[in-house]
Amino acid sequence: MLDGRRKSIQPMAERLPDGNMQALQQFVNQSPWEWSPVRRRIAERLCKVIAPDVWVVDDVSFPKCGTASVGVARQYCGALGKRANCQVAVSVHAATDTASCPLEWELFLPEEWAGDQLRRRRAGVPEEVEHASKTRLALGVLDRLAGQGLVVPVIVADAGYGRSVSFRLALEERGWSYVMAVDPKGIARPATAEPSQPAYGGLGPPTLSRYREPARPLPNLINACTRFEEVTWRQGSKGAMTSRFAMLKVRPSGKEATRTAQEQAGGRSRWDGVLPLRTLLVEQPEDASEPTGYWMSNLPAGTSIADLVRWAKMRWRIEHDYRELKHGLGLDHFEGRTWRGWHHHVTLVTAAQAFLTLRRLDPKAQTPA
Known part of the structure; x- marks a missing residue:
């Protein structure tokens, strides 16, 4: 959260009077701390304070050089508006008209990584992690959040998710409401x-009902x-x-x-x-x-119709999140290559954004852990 153009480990350590680059590198990239309980606490705290009207499902890309960073591949990169070498992550955000914050993340693992054991081992990708579509990842994230006991509000997404009939139907099977582009x-x-029932021809099973037009x-x-x-x-x-x-x-x-x-x-x-x-x-x-x-x-x-429009348009709030996460907090400045390091990094950035969100909502309040 301090001033500074780059938020990667070395420049952050240099900006601190007692900065220790090696210790910070160890904490982010190699330390065995679990990120899931941290994100769970953030989600519980922010949902309680924000009382979100919607959860917004989206994905964000991180342009990268080389082939070693976990999940990197040549694919569509929203940050550049074209196919490029990048990582892609699926996110779910809690949002109202006045506040928002990401609740959970999942890194998209391209198909070319699925069977490349050497790349997986070097990047520390867990054995149980396989290639899955972004809609499947989004469902997994939503299931995790719902499994924490959080109340699922209206789910909003752009056409990248809304065009998937199977995704919309999966939400319906779970009893969740949505407004999807x-x-x-x-x-x-x-x-x-x-539908009309065609006349039976007398042979075989009856003809099924069908729409004429x-x-x-x-x-x-x-x-x-x-x-x-x-x-x-x-x-x-x-x-x-x-x-x-x-x-x-x-x-x-x-x-x-x-x-x-x-x-x-x-x-x-x-x-x-x-x-x-x-x-x-x-x-x-x-x-x-x-x-x-x-x-x-x-x-x-x-x-x-007023409620439908308000929920549909509430997706704009996550653009504020991404702007702050990227430009203010260094979401896309991570230079590590591992699965663990990436998850640690986005968790710490999410915690910083959650802190700022809580301060904006009530500048005079204390912000307990």
Whole structure:
């Protein structure tokens, strides 16, 4: 938290009057202390104080040189906006309109690392850690947080997670509510669509119910009758944040949605062909000729459009987190290469950001451990 451009070990040690670079290096990179209890305490403390309206699922990238740093590979790097050599981590943040803080992290291990025993051994990757998609990592992080007894609020994510039907369905299976940005290329049917039962031909098993009309891309569900209304979701630095939104009932479609509906019904032969209803939130500003944003939600039918918009837009808070974590606290300044060192580093940075968050919420209060 002290002034200084670089927050890697050597410059931090040099800025301290009694700095010991070797001791600090040992503490961060090799010391056997467990990071999980530290993060658990941070999550418990921050959720109690912040009382989050949402948990935001996201991922962040760290540009890297070379091939030895744990999890590094050539992949899409959000920090650079292109494919590059980098690490990627999945994070979950507690957020309200006025405060936020990361609760938990998981480092993405690219597929090329899965069977490379030499690289794994040099980086200290535990044997039980395997390659997993970012959506699977996010589910694991959410399960850990819920397993600590924390109340799971509405879950928010960008289209990188929201476009995954299996991810949304996994949240539903756990009984969790979400408002997820989705890709306009996603397909759905209007709420009024009903499957029909084709006539039995007399041979073989009965033909299953099916929808006569194909599913449509989300923009094609909007027509002249779609009613947009103006919604203000928060006060920004330049005034009220306002835009026009519409709320539609749709039936998300596609292979994953159909397969899951069949499984929930007890099998293909027992499924009545009806896809479940979900809420589609659409944004189209007054000066736009077409929609600029889409979100899918499983919240109850009586949820107001103002609440849906506020939760959907609350993802902006984590940009504040990343700005402070990276530029103020050195999240992406870590120069170590090991699995243990990376987890120690992000835990210490998270603790520093949590401390600052608590001080901002109540500058005069003591901040106990």
